[in-house]
Amino acid sequence: MGGLGKTALAANVYKKAREKFQCQAWISVSQTYSREDVLKNISKELFKDNVSVLSKTAAMDITCLEETMKSFLEQQKYLIILDDVWTPETFDDLSRVLTNNDKGSRIIMTTREGHVAALASPGHILTLAALPEDKAWDLFCKKAFPRNTDHECPVELKPLSEQIVNKCKGLPLVIVLVGSLLCVCEKTVEEWRRINDQLSWELNNNSSLFPEDYLLKRKQLVRLWIAEGFIEGRGESTLEEVAEGYLKELIDRKHAATC
The missing domain is CATH 3.40.50.300 (P-loop containing nucleotide triphosphate hydrolases)
Structure with a gap:
């Protein structure tokens, strides 16, 4: 998967x-x-x-x-x-x-x-599995609460955080994406509940917003981020400029991983 x-x-x-x-x-x-x-x-x-x-x-x-x-x-x-x-x-x-x-x-x-x-040489197949619950929780907390001591989840957010992590099904990519999103959100029960409800809706009604290998235009992606409320203003920069900076950072990270 x-x-x-x-x-x-x-x-x-x-x-x-x-x-x-x-x-x-x-x-x-x-x-x-x-x-x-x-x-x-x-x-x-x-x-x-x-x-x-x-x-x-x-x-x-x-x-x-x-x-x-x-x-x-x-x-x-x-x-x-x-x-x-x-x-x-x-x-x-x-x-x-x-x-x-x-x-x-x-x-x-x-x-x-x-x-x-099975085409690989005998003994050279590595099968990856979903993360167990404790590893999934640790990864989520590292991404969602990077500045907290020992990446500890606030007590009032723990029940909702556990629900969110369970919906990620132990998939590292999903956990990282959701945790990174929550990192920049307000650390309130109301905001966490909104994200949790939205995540439930997306999983149930929109499991494949973009097909694999879909060519997504840069401006379309930036506007989607802004519409979802993922982008916060920075000084004199417009929301579009901030989002463009995030996109460049993602591209640079991908390039660094494969260089």
């Missing part, structure tokens, strides 16, 4: 291990998989420091591109992350290029599908 932390874990490994390899690439695959697009994205990552080679690969047809990448990778100790793979056919397509060259190269895949994970 989504939100268990598969991509976050892979990003952490990638960040720490990438210097041990001669070349690296992080590729998001997703359900809207296009073999040509994925190969071109891998090419851009592998040859980003070689402008002449990169310009040549951009003009190649898919067969020539495959041969060029295969020849290059056969001589390299490479690390390739394939994030969000949905079908075995996707990996089969890419395995023509990502060959085992006996140089210690590694491919890491994240997937929600067991039959895709």
